Amino acid sequence: MANIWEGPLEKIDDYRWRIPKTYKSGMRVPGLIYADERLLKDIRHDRAAEQVANVAFLPGIVKYSLAMPDIHWGYGFCIGGVAATDVEQGGVISPGGVGFDINCGVRLIKTNFQYDEIKDKIKDLVYSLFNDVPSGVGSKGEIRVSEKEEREILVKGAGWAVQRGYGTEEDLECTEEYGAIAGSNPSAVSERAYKRGKAQSGTLGSGNHFIEIQVIDQLYDQEICDELGLRPEQVTLMIHSGSRGFGYQVCDDYTKSMIRCLAKYQINVPDRQLACAPLNSPEGREYLGAMKCAANYAWANRQCLMHLARKSFEKIFNKSWESMGMYLIYDVAHNIAKIEKHIVDGKEKKLCVHRKGATRAFGPGHPALPDRYKKIGQPVIIPGDMGRNSYLLVGTQKAMEETFGSTCHGAGRLKSRSAALRSIDVNKLMNELETKHIFVRAAGRGTIIEEAPEVYKDVNQVVDVVHNVGIAKRVCRMRPIGVIKG
Amino acid sequence: MKKYEIIDHTADIGIRAYGKDLKELFLNAAYAMFEIMLEAIKKKSIFQKREHKKFILNKEGNNLEEVLVVWLSELLYLFSTEGLIMEKADIQKLDGSSIQAEVTGRMFSPDFYRIKTEIKAVTYHELEVKKAEHGYEVQVIFDV
Numbered sequence: 001m002a003n004i005w006e007g008p009l010e011k012i013d014d015y016r017w018r019i020p021k022t023y024k025s026g027m028r029v030p031g032l033i034y035a036d037e038r039l040l041k042d043i044r045h046d047r048a049a050e051q052v053a054n055v056a057f058l059p060g061i062v063k064y065s066l067a068m069p070d071i072h073w074g075y076g077f078c079i080g081g082v083a084a085t086d087v088e089q090g091g092v093i094s095p096g097g098v099g100f101d102i103n104c105g106v107r108l109i110k111t112n113f114q115y116d117e118i119k120d121k122i123k124d125l126v127y128s129l130f131n132d133v134p135s136g137v138g139s140k141g142e143i144r145v146s147e148k149e150e151r152e153i154l155v156k157g158a159g160w161a162v163q164r165g166y167g168t169e170e171d172l173e174c175t176e177e178y179g180a181i182a183g184s185n186p187s188a189v190s191e192r193a194y195k196r197g198k199a200q201s202g203t204l205g206s207g208n209h210f211i212e213i214q215v216i217d218q219l220y221d222q223e224i225c226d227e228l229g230l231r232p233e234q235v236t237l238m239i240h241s242g243s244r245g246f247g248y249q250v251c252d253d254y255t256k257s258m259i260r261c262l263a264k265y266q267i268n269v270p271d272r273q274l275a276c277a278p279l280n281s282p283e284g285r286e287y288l289g290a291m292k293c294a295a296n297y298a299w300a301n302r303q304c305l306m307h308l309a310r311k312s313f314e315k316i317f318n319k320s321w322e323s324m325g326m327y328l329i330y331d332v333a334h335n336i337a338k339i340e341k342h343i344v345d346g347k348e349k350k351l352c353v354h355r356k357g358a359t360r361a362f363g364p365g366h367p368a369l370p371d372r373y374k375k376i377g378q379p380v381i382i383p384g385d386m387g388r389n390s391y392l393l394v395g396t397q398k399a400m401e402e403t404f405g406s407t408c409h410g411a412g413r414l415k416s417r418s419a420a421l422r423s424i425d426v427n428k429l430m431n432e433l434e435t436k437h438i439f440v441r442a443a444g445r446g447t448i449i450e451e452a453p454e455v456y457k458d459v460n461q462v463v464d465v466v467h468n469v470g471i472a473k474r475v476c477r478m479r480p481i482g483v484i485k486g
Numbered sequence: 487m488k489k490y491e492i493i494d495h496t497a498d499i500g501i502r503a504y505g506k507d508l509k510e511l512f513l514n515a516a517y518a519m520f521e522i523m524l525e526a527i528k529k530k531s532i533f534q535k536r537e538h539k540k541f542i543l544n545k546e547g548n549n550l551e552e553v554l555v556v557w558l559s560e561l562l563y564l565f566s567t568e569g570l571i572m573e574k575a576d577i578q579k580l581d582g583s584s585i586q587a588e589v590t591g592r593m594f595s596p597d598f599y600r601i602k603t604e605i606k607a608v609t610y611h612e613l614e615v616k617k618a619e620h621g622y623e624v625q626v627i628f629d630v
Contacts, residue, residue, distance in 0.1 A: 046496045073496040075611030075627050100606040100629045195567050245566055248606040248629075252559060255610070259552070272551075272610035416494040417603070417630065446602050 005044045007053065009033065015469040019053050019065075026268055027056040032064040034408075036465050039069050042414060042457060046073035048080070055083050057269045058276060060091025062344050062351065066403055068358050069465040070412030070457060074099075076273025079357035079413070082406045087279045087339065087350045092267065093288055094276035095254040097354035098337050102250060102291055103298035104209075104242030105333040106381045107175070108392060109306060110228075111313075112325030113235040115215045115481070122213065122439050124316055126482040129211055130441045132312040133305060135204035135486040150194060154186045157296030158303035158331075166307035173370045175331040176360060176378075179299045181338075185289025190253050193290075197246025197297060204241050204305060204486045208451060210383075211309060212238045213482035214390060220474035224376050224394060228329060228475070236478055237326070238390055239305050240383050242335065243298035250294045254287045279339075279352055288337070295336055302331055329392065330379035334359045334409035342404050353404045361395030361407040361472045380472050382463060384411050386440060386483045387433060387453030391463050391474065398470035407472040408463070411456035420455045421446065442485035451485060487620055490518035499603065499628050506621040509577045512554060512585070515626060516561055516572055519608075522628065524571065525600045537593040539570055546584045550615045553585050554624065558608040561589070569594035603630050 009017040012032075017040065019031030031052040035043055043049060048071045055077055056065040062084050071080030076096035085091030118125070145153065153160045158172055158179025172179045204211065216234045219225050230236075243250075258275035261267065261283050267276060277283035306328065310321035317324060337354045344351070362368055362378040369378050377394035384390045388411075399405050426445050429452050433440055442448045466472045490503040501518040505511030543560055547553035564570040572591040579586040592598075606629040615624045 048496075075498065075609040075629065192563060192567075196563065249563075252607045256552075256556070256559075259548070259610070271612065275610075413496050416496055417499055418492060418494055444600070444602070450603075 005047055005049050007049055009040070009049065015465055019049065021056070024053050026270070027053060028058070029056050029061050029064050031056055031067065033067040033071065034465055034469055034471070035069045036461070039457065039461055039465065043071060048073045048078040051076070051078040052081065054270045054274060055081060055097070058083060058085060058092050058094065058274065059267055059278070060085035060089050062086050062349070066406070068408040069462045070357065070408045070410055072413045074356070076271050077356045080408065081354070081356050082358045082403060083354045084342065084351040084404045085279070087352055090278055091352055092276035093279050093284050093337055093352050094274055094354065095251045095258060095287060095291070096273045096275060097356050098251065098291060099335040099356050100248045100251045101242035101335055102247035102294035103333045104335040105298065105302065105331060106238060106240045106383050107302050107306060107331035108329040108379070108381045109237040109326055110230060110329055111235045111237065115233045115235060118235060121316060122482045125213060125313070126439050126441050126484060128312045128316050129309060129484045133204055133211060133308045133484065135443050135484065147194070150198070151186045153300045154184050154189065154293035154296050156180050157299040161300050161303035161307065167303050171303060171306070171328045173372070174328040175299060176333055179303065179331070180296050181292045183289060184292035184296050185286070186293055188286045188290040189250060189293050193246050193249035193253065196249040197244060203244060203301070209241045209486045210386070211305070211484040212386070212390070212480045214238055214478035214480050216476050217479045218477040220476060224475045227376055230476055237309060238381070238383060238478070239302055239309065241298070241302055241305055243294040244301065246297050247294035250290050254290065258283060258287070291337065295333065298333070299331070330381060332359050332381050340404070342400070351404065353406065355406055357409045358406045359409045360405055361393070361399040362405045363395050363397040363400050377473070380407055382408060382410060382459065384459030385453040385456040386451060386480055387436065387438065388479070389459055390478045390480070391459065392476050392478070393463070393467070393472040393474055396470055396473055399472060403471050407466045411459040411462060413455060414457050415455040417450045420450050420452055424449045424452050424454070438480050438483060440483040440485065447485050489514040492518065492522060493625065495627055499630050500625060502623060502625045504618065504621065504623045508550070508580050508622060511615070511622045511624060512557055512577060512580065513575055515554065515558060515624060516575065519558055519561065519605065519628065520571060522603050523565070523601060523605055525602050526598060527600050538590060539568070539593060540588060540590045541570065543585065543587045543589055548583070550582045551610065551613045553580070553582065554615065554626070555608050555610060555613065557585050558626065562605060562608065565594070571599070605630055
């Protein structure tokens with residue numbers, strides 16, 4: 001941990017650093033890290049940069065092995081990495097490049113409340129949300145589904161929830177992939193995954209997952225804010241969760257089976273956690289089909305969580321969620337692999353874009369966007385830690401050109417969980433948060449410490465980099481006022 | 487001899503486990519994993535009935551490291567689906583291609599345990615079973 005990474009980082013400009021292809025024999029492309037001098041110091045403190053170089057070994061990888069400014073040490077792939085492989089040129093797909101929490105992601109919901117109007121109700125709201133939304137390790141949901149329905153979730157995603165009355169068509173329009181990615185293959189999912197994911201729809205989970213009540217405290221782009229109906233001091237809601245036990249098991253199953261593919265397809269990678277298979281192989285196709293099931297499970301889950309949160313608000317304010325203006329701005333995935341078309345060296349290519357701790361950031365006019373966002377570009381939601389800020393950004397043309405339409409995903413971890421537990425006093429931390437008028441309720445005290453602001457990089461610095469380099473554009477900033485943790 | 491220790495990793499949690507032989511190494515790695523996940527508490531009377539269960543494990547892998555990951559993953563799976571907290575394991579066979587064991591343990595109950603950390607999975611990251619001075623040691627990183 002204390003070791004400083006001494007590998008080569010060539011400065012391209014103030015925000016871009018290259019790991020040359022010559023650093024390690026076996027690298028097929030250079031590495032490229034987006035960061036400023038300050039963030040670079042933190043990055044050198046663990047082995048994330050080495051992992052950026054390792055990812056460059058993947059067969060079919062094009063242009064660069066990319067890392068966003070929130071990168072930190074993962075296993076196999078770093079967190080905050082983007083890697084695109086050419087499907088037609090033997091490109092691979094790697095479960096490790098997606099992560100265990102498949103389609104972990106965030107959604108942002110607006111309300112028509114101003115902070116002053118609900119200031120005195122924050123505690124009630126937090127308690128109510130904490131009671132109404134099952135959270136914590138292995139939590140089981142109120143929303144029970146039969147086995148037949150579980151299979152339906154894997155195909156219809158958030159659409160399944162809407163069909164059940166947990167939301168509207170408009171919600172789906174405001175969700176990446178409209179809440180369900182096509183091509184999921186329920187028969188590629190093991191019984192074990194079904195068993196582990198059972199009864200977890202509509203549960204928040206634990207660790208860094210949360211529901212936050214927030215207030216907009218800074219506008220950066222007035223025009224886009226007007227378009228989205230956002231103003232200073234407006235109350236918003238953010239939900240961060242993923243595919244729960246279901247996704248973990250899918251990743252686990254396929255990481256194991258793909259280790260065998262390394263020998264079968266003669267793939268040389270420096271870490272078994274980078275196990276992968278060509279997209280045009282039975283194993284590659286099967287994983288993609290299973291991964292999509294987990295992605296759809298996660299979209300259904302976040303849709304259910306939003307439904308529970310809307311109900312909770314309805315109970316406290318005795319009004320319908322529509323009359324409180326609780327409309328979804330957008331929902332993004334930040335652990336996923338997608339088959340997308342991008343221009344590489346002037347030619348359109350079919351790529352498999354792995355985003356592990358990175359967010360899609362498609363620019364204005366992209367055909368994947370719903371009409372309402374064609375003009376402004378795709379909303380990008382960046383959660384921060386519970387004591388600082390979160391951001392709403394939009395995707396840009398520059399991201400399309402440089403990063404396969406991708407940008408950062410959050411603050412990025414700085415300190416290990418055990419280091420946090422050793423050094424942070426929970427009572428002091430709670431007092432500090434209270435002085436900032438942030439009310440926190442968590443399933444376990446350990447979670448609060450492990451998720452303390454100081455264990456994260458400053459999200460403001462991370463967002464500064466992606467905005468300044470142009471791979472996303474700042475729209476507005478929020479600060480938390482109520483936090484529900486798993 | 488130390489049985490195991492919990493080690494730092496930026497985003498995740500790791501362990502380093504020791505054993506005079508492979509069986510002990512595998513057992514200690516499992517105990518370490520459960521220590522990351524759970525903390526014993528005493529809320530209810532010790533006379534309250536606690537359910538015990540037994541599971542037979544029979545798993546394969548291409549080498550020792552894979553067998554270790556499969557072993558720990560199986561225990562994690564049994565914990566998340568059945569609630570099994572391993573107390574004892576009788577490992578009948580263990581080599582570079584398979585493990586056979588009879589695992590007994592208690593069922594999870596919030597009256598006796600507090601969950602500290604959710605482990606999502608056991609990773610292969612920088613995993614290596616090494617010969618050490620008094621037997622074996624291994625480092626394992628968990629995704630949490």
